[in-house]
Amino acid sequence: MAHSTLRSRLGCWLALMGMALWLTACRPLTIPMPTAAVPGTAPALAPGPVAGAAGLDDPLYPTLGNGGYDVLHYDIDLTVDVAGNTLNGATTISARATQALSAFNLDFSGLTIGQVTVNGAPARYRRQASELTITPVQPVQADSLLTVTVAYQGQPQPMRDPGVPFLPLGWQRFGDDIAVVSEPSGAMTWFPSNNHPLDKATFTMRLTVPKPYQAAANGVLSDTQDNGSSTTYVWQMTDPMATYLATVHIGRYEVITAAGPDGVVRRDYFPLGTPASVKASFAPIPQMMQFMRQRIGPYPFAAYGVALLPVPTGWALETQTLSTFGAGAGGAAWDEGEVMHELAHEWFGNSVSPATWQDVWLNEGFATYFQWLWQEQNEGSAAFNATVQEVYASMLAQDVGSPLPQQPPDLFTDATYQRGAWTLHALRLTVGDVVFFKILRAYYQRFAGSHASTADFIATAVEVSGQPAVETLLRDWLTNPKLPAPPAPSAQTPVIAL
Template sequence: MPLRRLALPLFLALAIAGCLPISAPPPQGLQPPTPALAAAAGPGSSGLNDPLFPLLGNGGYDVQHYALDLDVHVPSNTITATATIVATATQNLSAFNLDFSGLTVTEITVNDLAAVHTRSDPEMTVVPALPLMEGSLFTTTVSYHGTPRPLRDPAIGFAALGWNHAGNLIYVVSEPSGAMTWYPNNNHPSDKATYTMRVTVDKPYTVAANGELVKIEEQDGRRATYTWTMDAPMASYLATLVIGDLVRVDNERSGQVRIRNYFPTEDANRLAIQFSVTAEMIDYYSAILGDYPFETYGVAVLPFHLGYALETQTLSIFGNDGGMEGVIAHELMHQWLGNHVTPATWQDIWLNEGFATYFQRLWLDHKLGRGFLDTGMVSYYKLLKAGHAGPPGAVGAHDMFSSTVYERGAWTLHALRLQVGDEAFFRIIREYYRRHAGGNVSTAGFIAVANEVSGQDLTEFLNNWIYGPELPPIPEETITDTEGN
């Protein structure tokens, strides 16, 4: 979204830098609309027609920044919160929608003027006092409270998405739709924004979140406020919080990248050893793709078996059963491809999971010796063939995290590498990452880069792997260098 590339207005930059509540936008957004504007203004759409989740996300605006101020009582799982959302109108707006589920809203203002709202969970329609002009920056403030509840999604039937409460622990795992369980947002990966989170908790709880921990402020000796900032654009499903009895462990740096992990106090020593490989992995992937895209990285490990891990931006979430080296590599790789380069729609999810699966195996091949990748990929090909795996680019919501996406997605990349050779393959991957860094990309965008960089028309070849109903044959080539040198 090119609007996000514009410099932030001074008021917004100061608000973020000082971690202050964000004030109203410049006077242009407060000017009374002309009669022509009022007549032309209309409501933004209540969904973005995503192929898998048509009602997720909303039209008519582009969010620039979320400032979330949450007061959390962990034992009772209750919050009192304010979300301040700075956005740019992409059309003349008489009303717009936010995705928000369950919690009680007490007040909404738009540009400091009281706004009317109606709810049909999970949609919340906001009607500002004055229509909003296309291109104007506007600020929406939502005050709310209650007990956040996770939701069930057909994409992940085994997991509760969004805000989760487990005794004296709170954790957020939202992919694909759970972000709306704890703050109002434009809940689609195509609308990325920066974040400030101020979270107040009772002592001795610790708060971990995305990005940089800016400060911890004492509140009357019994409470503390943690302020976190995420200055790189982030999709709503990647925003996270973990609140609990956690100890912070700082690992060896990778260049300028600070590595900070949050572990359960009773298991910190074992986990620190298990995740100590992170710096070496960052160096390895940086040599292939380009520098790690953020200033920090780390993991938050929960004190129980989770059954999966999630690549929340700069702070991946693991259960205490999930620290296998391949999984650590997989979630780290997502920081480049998935988080910094994000799919345009959920049907492009193979661009996340296929890449992370393949690069996880590149790491293991690098560690275990050449031959691991070739042998492993042939084995997975046989399993895909036996299982009649469908096309990774044409999945539905119920199978977007299936082996079709992960394994046939990874095989799509392996087949491309066999087809064009190592040198061209790694140039394609580097250019794909460079070109779309910080933004969103579709499958068509990936194919376009492959065609351009290779100098070949690979459209039919890649379409067969990505969209073909049958698994294509393996190209008859041999890999000679798993490092891309």
């Protein structure tokens, strides 16, 4: 996520909220030894079916997500009345039970439910706030596959999240268009889900909208069906995606397509009448993709592009494969660094997702640092050094604390973005460029398509660098309430030479 009104004069952008460390995530796991069987005793019976947990105990959002199953695929079929901003449809969830289940929960708020089925049979359900509890006719056996379909209709209601007080979340209107922005919790306003980045899945979206509207979503447009007065757009996201990154854009667009590096499909959705200066903001994206490829690895998905809202917003969001940007205020172009920031999230945040919301610096700190690295690439080391020094002075003046939060209002702050990025810079100064980029590549390759914690990153940095002191350095930058002093540069000249 980016907020354009907070960027510095040199293009580094500052967000509105902050984050503090989940300390227990950084402690080594204790793995119990197997217990030997006692001779002459009967083997323990497998536990009977029980209800899945109604949350995943995330340190910031303990009720988000649900236990007892792993979602494999979401099939979302929606017919949308754009004028009335209402929808009618169904979501079918394919999942694997991770335990024997007598009941289980989905995260779903607001919309009116018509029917719920489990493996084709009607199931009992009840809803309290955003917790939808489903009781199948027959218990679900552990390791079995289950198919859950929820039919629903109504007008989605955006929700307020204390972690993002400046923006309603979920399905909502922007001017005459409809769009979805959900980080961290808003996905449950428009489809039932296991609403936490720990449970990523693939997606199919079938979006039927009246002509002349168009519908865009994550992934690749696999089919377009002409129904006479309406059109159905079928979008396939075949790589795992966290629910908060799922998006829909409905409006009237100029669609610009092109071939990107490594065969990546490029498609941008600009509202009709978007000024050429705003569209030109996104022209450097192919070069940015090559920049990321050289340092981290190939772009991780089949497609990339941007979808613009018809109104200025001052923020952008890294919705997977189709980043969401507001219109440029007064026709102003988007800052190139912010375009780079959202693209970098495709590697760090979207492919490698945070294990908990306390680990979000692994999204925002990384994307901010690659924004600075893009400046270094294009404007030289003097401009880069001026940026990082200016940011450090600003953090020192504001007494910016740890980049990992204790509560949702700290989720997106200067600590998350700037001190998160400076944590990486401190590591780079300590180990030198060659080892630094080896660490980032190893971290990305190990956790691509999945999720990672702060502890995972620290362990990777220590292992790849071969320097135990790196752990102390990173923990100081991540946990010390006071801003650490910049480390002395490594004996290796910090020059990007890959």
